[in-house]
Amino acid sequence: MAAEMTPEALSKMAARAGLKLAEDELQELLPGVNRALRQVAELRQLIEDGTEPASAFSALKVDKV
Amino acid sequence: MTADDLSYLTISEAAAGLRRKEFSPLELTKACLTRIKAIDDKLHSFITLTADRALKQAREAEKELHSGNDRGPLHGIPIALKDLYATKGIRTTCHSAVLEHWIPDHDATAVAKLQEAGTILLGKLGMHEFAFGGPSVDAPFPAVRNPWNTAHIPGGSSSGSGAALAAALCYGALGSDTGGSIRTPSSHCGIVGIKPTYGRVSRRGVVPLSWSLDHAGPMARCVEDCALLLQAIAGYDAKDPASANVVVPDFRAGLRDGIKGLRVGVPRAGWFDENKGTDPETEAVFDQALKTLLELGATIVEIDGTPFSLARKANQTILVCEAYAYHEKTFQSTPEKFGSSVRRRILEGAFLSAADYITAQRARSVLNDQIRANFARVDVFATPSAARPPEAFESIDPNEQNLRPNFTNPFNLTGLPAISVPCGFTPGNLPAGLQIVARPFEEATCFRVAYAYEQATEWRKQRPPL
Numbered sequence: 001m002a003a004e005m006t007p008e009a010l011s012k013m014a015a016r017a018g019l020k021l022a023e024d025e026l027q028e029l030l031p032g033v034n035r036a037l038r039q040v041a042e043l044r045q046l047i048e049d050g051t052e053p054a055s056a057f058s059a060l061k062v063d064k065v
Numbered sequence: 066m067t068a069d070d071l072s073y074l075t076i077s078e079a080a081a082g083l084r085r086k087e088f089s090p091l092e093l094t095k096a097c098l099t100r101i102k103a104i105d106d107k108l109h110s111f112i113t114l115t116a117d118r119a120l121k122q123a124r125e126a127e128k129e130l131h132s133g134n135d136r137g138p139l140h141g142i143p144i145a146l147k148d149l150y151a152t153k154g155i156r157t158t159c160h161s162a163v164l165e166h167w168i169p170d171h172d173a174t175a176v177a178k179l180q181e182a183g184t185i186l187l188g189k190l191g192m193h194e195f196a197f198g199g200p201s202v203d204a205p206f207p208a209v210r211n212p213w214n215t216a217h218i219p220g221g222s223s224s225g226s227g228a229a230l231a232a233a234l235c236y237g238a239l240g241s242d243t244g245g246s247i248r249t250p251s252s253h254c255g256i257v258g259i260k261p262t263y264g265r266v267s268r269r270g271v272v273p274l275s276w277s278l279d280h281a282g283p284m285a286r287c288v289e290d291c292a293l294l295l296q297a298i299a300g301y302d303a304k305d306p307a308s309a310n311v312v313v314p315d316f317r318a319g320l321r322d323g324i325k326g327l328r329v330g331v332p333r334a335g336w337f338d339e340n341k342g343t344d345p346e347t348e349a350v351f352d353q354a355l356k357t358l359l360e361l362g363a364t365i366v367e368i369d370g371t372p373f374s375l376a377r378k379a380n381q382t383i384l385v386c387e388a389y390a391y392h393e394k395t396f397q398s399t400p401e402k403f404g405s406s407v408r409r410r411i412l413e414g415a416f417l418s419a420a421d422y423i424t425a426q427r428a429r430s431v432l433n434d435q436i437r438a439n440f441a442r443v444d445v446f447a448t449p450s451a452a453r454p455p456e457a458f459e460s461i462d463p464n465e466q467n468l469r470p471n472f473t474n475p476f477n478l479t480g481l482p483a484i485s486v487p488c489g490f491t492p493g494n495l496p497a498g499l500q501i502v503a504r505p506f507e508e509a510t511c512f513r514v515a516y517a518y519e520q521a522t523e524w525r526k527q528r529p530p531l
Binding site: 037043053055 | 277378381382385393396409410412413415416423424427429430432467
């Protein structure tokens with residue numbers, strides 16, 4: 001189960017990210033952020049130790065012009 | 066031929082007519098411009114009209130065709146572009162106050178390719194702001210409306226592309242798709258749209274929403290036209306880091322080969338009934354479409370929908386993180402320029418951690434393997450393109466999208482090619498789409514199945530009551 005984000009924590013994170021958000025906007029954001037965190041917690045259950053992320057860097061990719 | 070009939074020609078029909086000299090590129094272009102002037106006040110599908118340029122291009126195309134310099138089936142065909150494709154010298158807004166006055170100094174690769182193919186650019190089309198959120202009610206341009214019923218949304222985010230095609234304001238269009246933004250408006254507007262395999266079409270010059278999920282692709286009034294447009298824009302582009310250096314086949318070669326023996330996987334269990342579930346009328350239309358596929362010689366195989374359902378969560382996590390990263394500076398400097406819908410959605414990404422993002426990318430690896438493993442048993446997947454009919458503007462609920470299955474975004478996560486083809490109407494006379502998904506780089510299979518279905522039904526002949 002993911003820890004729920006509180007309005008205070010959201011406000012601190014917003015300030016750290018350089019965002020100037022009004023209190024009412026933070027309140028509006030809170031349910032969506034908590035839903036997003038719950039989703040990540042569900043996804044975490046799918047992963048085994050050796051699972052690498054889908055995004056990959058290729059050292060061979062040198063043809064960008 | 067009436068003016069309406071001229072406007073509703075498919076690209077293939079128009080191309081044939083041009084070569085028989087039944088009409089000219091100039092007449093096709095004027096027909097579109099006249100119709101846009103007469104109808105688009107109701108739909109708002111165009112943000113920027115490039116009428117003078119289009120007329121000039123039409124005259125040039127006419128001269129070239131007369132002199133035997135034939136560039137192929139798109140030569141002299143009027144098209145339009147979702148307003149996130151960079152167009153040199155033409156305003157490109159992303160339907161946002163943030164880019165309201167941006168005039169790019171370059172063309173997107175796909176735009177340049179369409180120009181080389183001889184198309185005529187009518188203008189730039191409305192969309193959801195920055196291809197995200199919902200209908201943009203507080204953006205500098207009005208929200209696009211559905212030609213089948215203007216009280217309803219056309220779906221997004223390529224909403225102008227869907228509406229303009231359904232209303233016969235252009236013959237072909239480009240959209241972009243990060244979670245369903247080509248296929249949803251195609252479904253809601255009763256047209257055809259394909260999200261090609263990730264890497265098939267260059268995204269260079271397409272304003273990003275989410276780098277690892279964004280796909281560029283065509284939309285049209287029929288399957289063959291989509292194949293023609295994809296043929297023109299597909300191919301390797303060294304300037305797009307995600308571009309795939311793979312052979313581009315002739316997408317029309319197997320179009321008429323039929324689907325006898327094709328194994329169609331339906332991931333119903335564990336997905337179609339997620340939360341509030343699929344709208345029953347929409348599912349009934351889909352089941353009727355499956356019957357048609359059976360009659361055409363396909364077999365239906367029920368498969369587990371659980372990984373498809375989970376894919377939505379990974380898609381949404383990756384999308385908001387990448388979208389916020391792209392827009393971070395603007396959110397810090399001029400956040401008021403974003404509309405409320407896109408602002409709320411993208412800002413979620415500011416509150417997820419790097420570990421959350423990587424978790425979603427790791428889950429993407431797992432789900433990709435689980436979903437693709439089904440191709441050992443089936444040749445394609447089939448689903449409804451959308452879980453319910455297009456909502457009325459007055460009853461839009463931004464939370465609703467998380468309460469229904471999302472049939473499109475698993476295939477952004479997996480990068481698989483997916484097409485939406487019209488498959489009927491729900492009782493409110495609003496269109497519904499059938500989605501066909503194939504193995505990587507097998508867009509030709511999507512086209513073959515969708516074409517067989519399209520030709521076996523009459524849906525493509527319906528016109529909205531404008």
